[in-house]
Amino acid sequence: MGKLKLLVVDDEPGIRSGVSRILENYTVSYPFMDEDFEFDVVVAETGEEALEILTGSKLDIVLLDNKLPGIQGIEVLEFINEQKMDVVVVMITSYASLDLAVKATRQGAYDFVPKPFTPKELRASIETITKQLFLRRMTQKLNVEGRQVRFQFLSVLSHELKSPLNAIEGYLRLMQDKKYGDSLHEYMEMIDRSLFRVQAMRNLILDMLDFTRIESGKKSRKLEPIYLCEVVQQCIDAFQPFSIQKDVDVYLNCSEKISIQADRQEMEIIINNLISNAIKYNKQGGRVDVNLKRDGSRLILSVEDTGIGMKKEDTEKLFEDFVRIKSEHTKHISGSGLGLSIIRKLLDLYDADISVESEPGEGSCFTVMFKLTEDV
Amino acid sequence: MLKTEKKKILIVDDDADYLFQLKVAVQDMGFDVITAETQKEAESIYEKMRPDLAILDLMMESQDTGFILCHKIKGKYPDVPIIIASAVTAETGMLFDVNTLEDQEWIKADLFLDKGIRMDQLHKEINKLLKI
Numbered sequence: 001m002g003k004l005k006l007l008v009v010d011d012e013p014g015i016r017s018g019v020s021r022i023l024e025n026y027t028v029s030y031p032f033m034d035e036d037f038e039f040d041v042v043v044a045e046t047g048e049e050a051l052e053i054l055t056g057s058k059l060d061i062v063l064l065d066n067k068l069p070g071i072q073g074i075e076v077l078e079f080i081n082e083q084k085m086d087v088v089v090v091m092i093t094s095y096a097s098l099d100l101a102v103k104a105t106r107q108g109a110y111d112f113v114p115k116p117f118t119p120k121e122l123r124a125s126i127e128t129i130t131k132q133l134f135l136r137r138m139t140q141k142l143n144v145e146g147r148q149v150r151f152q153f154l155s156v157l158s159h160e161l162k163s164p165l166n167a168i169e170g171y172l173r174l175m176q177d178k179k180y181g182d183s184l185h186e187y188m189e190m191i192d193r194s195l196f197r198v199q200a201m202r203n204l205i206l207d208m209l210d211f212t213r214i215e216s217g218k219k220s221r222k223l224e225p226i227y228l229c230e231v232v233q234q235c236i237d238a239f240q241p242f243s244i245q246k247d248v249d250v251y252l253n254c255s256e257k258i259s260i261q262a263d264r265q266e267m268e269i270i271i272n273n274l275i276s277n278a279i280k281y282n283k284q285g286g287r288v289d290v291n292l293k294r295d296g297s298r299l300i301l302s303v304e305d306t307g308i309g310m311k312k313e314d315t316e317k318l319f320e321d322f323v324r325i326k327s328e329h330t331k332h333i334s335g336s337g338l339g340l341s342i343i344r345k346l347l348d349l350y351d352a353d354i355s356v357e358s359e360p361g362e363g364s365c366f367t368v369m370f371k372l373t374e375d376v
Numbered sequence: 377m378l379k380t381e382k383k384k385i386l387i388v389d390d391d392a393d394y395l396f397q398l399k400v401a402v403q404d405m406g407f408d409v410i411t412a413e414t415q416k417e418a419e420s421i422y423e424k425m426r427p428d429l430a431i432l433d434l435m436m437e438s439q440d441t442g443f444i445l446c447h448k449i450k451g452k453y454p455d456v457p458i459i460i461a462s463a464v465t466a467e468t469g470m471l472f473d474v475n476t477l478e479d480q481e482w483i484k485a486d487l488f489l490d491k492g493i494r495m496d497q498l499h500k501e502i503n504k505l506l507k508i
């Protein structure tokens with residue numbers, strides 16, 4: 001059972017005792033809330049007294065009369081807002097003029113309860129407010145979690161770096177203990193697996209370096225006119241040993257020379273990552289088509305492969321940090337899970353979009369759209 | 377000779393290498409080992425095989441798969457001991473395990489372990505949980 005602390009500010013004793021009595025045994029429950037809420041009622045006779053209570057203790061809901069002997073309800077409301085208190089305010093008043101309603105709402109009052117009210121009316125109002133408060137706190141909690149993303153990123157990173165170390169260490173111990181006898185031959189698979197993990201870890205570290213440079217914004221950028229066709233061709237050439245090894249043909253389709261104002265190194269990272277994925281997740285004898293074309297004021301770069309493809313729900317989370325689509329097909333392909341999120345972070349700098357279309361077993365197509373500026 | 381049935385231990389980890397190594401180690405301790413690489417696989421194996429204890433990796437498909445799996449299993453079989461193993465620990469200064477009582481109650485794992493744990497220690501912990 002959750003407890004919400006409710007403050008009633010009213011100079012009429014009847015209202016104060018009435019609210020206390022009505023909410024005494026009242027609970028609010030919703031299917032989506034983990035627990036029911038009950039109310040702990042505190043009372044204040046004046047605005048001054050209310051401020052004192054608000055300063056001294058943590059409150060959840062304030063029922064606030066506007067017409068008070070000293071400072072007015074609206075001033076209490078202002079105080080609550082200035083202090084950025086996590087409190088829902090409801091105005092109770094019989095003098096609810098349109099003016100006050102507008103002012104109070106602008107100040108963040110959530111609701112009005114007209115005075116006099118029946119127990120039923122008050123409970124209904126409290127029920128809505130509790131729900132509102134619950135949702136608001138959930139949202140805040142999620143925002144705080146948003147701020148923790150960086151921390152979480154480091155946790156995942158440490159996980160990603162420690163896992164291969166654990167795996168390699170484990171194999172070395174099995175060998176040290178001569179678990180499967182004296183013949184080195186028995187350990188060949190473990191050695192292969194260890195080397196595979198070492199390679200994956202090296203890739204992760206390289207990607208990490210790109211990644212942190214972008215994240216920290218420290219990477220020095222030099223924007224100049226770049227012919228993307230040239231960059232793509234250089235990337236394709238650089239990947240030739242890899243594409244031969246994977247038996248994948250890579251083609252560049254680029255009919256006109258289009259230049260874009262960009263940082264060369266950033267373009268290389270983007271294109272390298274896309275081409276490397278297209279080769280890596282391809283089938284034997286497959287092909288990769290890199291297409292570059294102008295479409296009005298946009299430059300469209302697409303990388304199409306005939307690879308393993310993926311399901312629609314997988315494409316949606318593809319650009320998050322450390323996301324790798326896990327399936328039978330990807331199990332033995334190493335990747336850091338950072339490549340596409342690096343691409344996305346870089347593309348953000350260019351206000352460019354990336355999208356993906358994919359069909360399991362058929363292939364994937366990644367499309368990047370750059371905006372071409374007039375004077376380039 | 378007294379013949380006792382071997383206890384069954386389910387190990388769930390998406391790292392195929394670590395899974396293999398842990399399997400070998402736990403088998404050497406004298407237990408039967410069943411393995412799973414995903415949450416879904418683990419759930420179906422759990423129903424079929426009813427292991428006596430489970431060792432779950434924390435981060436699998438998502439960062440909290442281990443917690444979710446633990447929560448689900450404990451909901452159905454509260455008496456089965458569960459160990460959650462994680463490579464992310466206090467040692468790195470990045471303990472995002474279970475700090476609050478509230479979390480502990482929700483997750484209900486019997487033990488949280490660093491993946492770097494020595495196997496003899498793990499053996500002791502398993503015996504303790506199985507009351508051997």
